Amino acid sequence: MEGDRESYAILVDKYKDMAFTLAFRMVNDRTNAEEIVQEAFVKAYTKLGSFRGEAEFSTWFYRIVYNATVSFLRSLKKTWNPDSQCVEEITDEAPGYAEIENTEFRKNAVLWAISQLKPVDRTIVTLFYHDEKSLREIGEITGMKEENVKVRLFRSRKTIKVLLLKKFQGHFEQVTQ
Numbered sequence: 138m139e140g141d142r143e144s145y146a147i148l149v150d151k152y153k154d155m156a157f158t159l160a161f162r163m164v165n166d167r168t169n170a171e172e173i174v175q176e177a178f179v180k181a182y183t184k185l186g187s188f189r190g191e192a193e194f195s196t197w198f199y200r201i202v203y204n205a206t207v208s209f210l211r212s213l214k215k216t217w218n219p220d221s222q223c224v225e226e227i228t229d230e231a232p233g234y235a236e237i238e239n240t241e242f243r244k245n246a247v248l249w250a251i252s253q254l255k256p257v258d259r260t261i262v263t264l265f266y267h268d269e270k271s272l273r274e275i276g277e278i279t280g281m282k283e284e285n286v287k288v289r290l291f292r293s294r295k296t297i298k299v300l301l302l303k304k305f306q307g308h309f310e311q312v313t314q
Contacts, residue, residue, distance in 0.1 A: 145182055152195065153178075155268060156202045162263045163206045163256045173209050177202040192277050199270075199278040203260065210256055250300040258293045265290055 156177060161170035181201050188197055251262055257279065264270040264278065272290070276283040 145185075148181075148194070148198075149178055152198055155195070156198070158267060159199065159202050159260065159263060160206045162251075162259050162267075164209065165252065169209065173205050174202065177205045180205065193274070196270075196274050196277050199264070199268075199274075200280075203278050206260075207256075246301060246305060247297065250297040250304070253300055254293055254296060258289055258296075261286060261289050262293050262297075 153174065156174045157170055160173040160177075161167065164170055164173065177198070181198055184201070188194065251259055254262065260279065261275055264275045265272075270278070272283045272286045275281075275286045279286065281289075
């Protein structure tokens with residue numbers, strides 16, 4: 138039993154950041170994301186015997202985190218609001234040319250645009266670009282067919298582009314053409 142706990146502690150250490158990022162991107166609240174991740178780790182520990190190794194452990198665990206987050210969002214029955222700090226930074230004044238070249242500004246603008254997506258689409262974008270998961274793995278995590286993931290990712294990229302072009306009135310045209 139002690140060996141199981143030690144092995145599990147290694148898994149927690151390895152996947153805690155990934156789990157938190159996924160939950161946080163969906164709920165945009167640190168406290169709720171931490172609670173969701175804690176719940177997911179407990180569930181994974183109790184269900185470890187059901188892990189059959191048909192997929193990678195990370196994919197199996199992502200699925201648990203994803204489902205826990207979706208359940209949390211359903212229980213709230215409210216829409217996700219974008220990070221106010223990020224939005225405030227971006228929506229203040231129109232940036233000057235020097236700021237447009239600023240990597241931090243671009244990063245915040247893209248994060249803002251991602252925050253405008255539906256939670257499931259934010260998750261797909263995060264899993265694909267941040268966590269570098271394949272379309273197949275994202276399909277396994279979200280329970281969608283690979284083709285559906287591909288379509289949602291394509292539509293999300295289009296939506297992000299439109300939001301950036303609209304919100305920042307030409308500041309991103311050279312990047313998105």
